[in-house]
Amino acid sequence: MFLEEIEMTFMAPCVSEENKIRLIAQMSTDISEVMPYLNAKIRNATYNKDTDTITFMKEVRLITLYPRKIFMAKAMNVTDAWQTLDWLKDTINEIYENRDDIEPDYQRRVRITALELYGWLPKTNCRECGELTCLAFAVKLLLGEQKIANCKPLFKPENAKMKELIFNVVSALGYEV
Ligand code: SF4
Known part of the structure; x- marks a missing residue:
């Protein structure tokens, strides 16, 4: 498996909406090489090759991926935070496995409003x-x-x-x- 583990290292209520959760998590694998493929597949992603980051919204949740780190804000609750991390791990692994069939996208597109x-x-x-x-x-x-x-x-x-x-x-x- 490409990405084996995501470990949550920080969790707290969101600043602007205290009933929601923000968190930081650490990935066991450097995902830099997958980012152009994530950029191609995640509809609202904003990829920045220079800073090696990809940012996108998953419904109301704001997610920024660094090579080994995840920042997430506005998860609905603790369960939702964990489920979203599981979804991220599955998505990254699935895109990595299918990367030969995906045209990588290296373009930076700003889609945050x-x-x-x-x-x-x-x-x-x-x-x-x-x-x-x-x-x-x-x-x-x-x-x-x-x-x-x-x-x-x-x-x-x-x-x-x-x-x-x-x-x-x-x-x-x-x-x-
Ligand atoms: S964005 Fe401008 S108007 Fe709004 S809080 Fe900051 S300084 Fe004040």
Whole structure:
């Protein structure tokens, strides 16, 4: 088997929705070589060859894969988190086994929407970033006209986890943070 084990190393309630779960998990195998095949097969994936990451939504769950690490946010509960990790392991192994029949896709495609990014911002519309609303800031982030660093409220201690999440997503997408 290509990927034998996924071990959860961190689990906590989501910052913006405390009834949901965020987690970090470690993979027993480096999956870099499978990423272009995952990019070809997972409909809404965003692959960044430079950072060796692939990000996608599975229903409401946000998943970012690094060569040996998984970041997941918005799992419904603990059971759902484990089931989604099992699904990931099966999917990676299945795609690896069938890779000879799949055309690998090395293109970076950004498919995260401004509304999804908005979900990970403080949503106070405080205007400290120079934008009228957090949604406008999210739109500018996607256009490459804003940087996460300009959202000062994200750097407050109470927003530390939110900041970590959006930094992971935005840097995985290849944007300047
Ligand atoms: S600084 Fe951050 S919280 Fe304030 S409006 Fe801009 S994006 Fe929203």
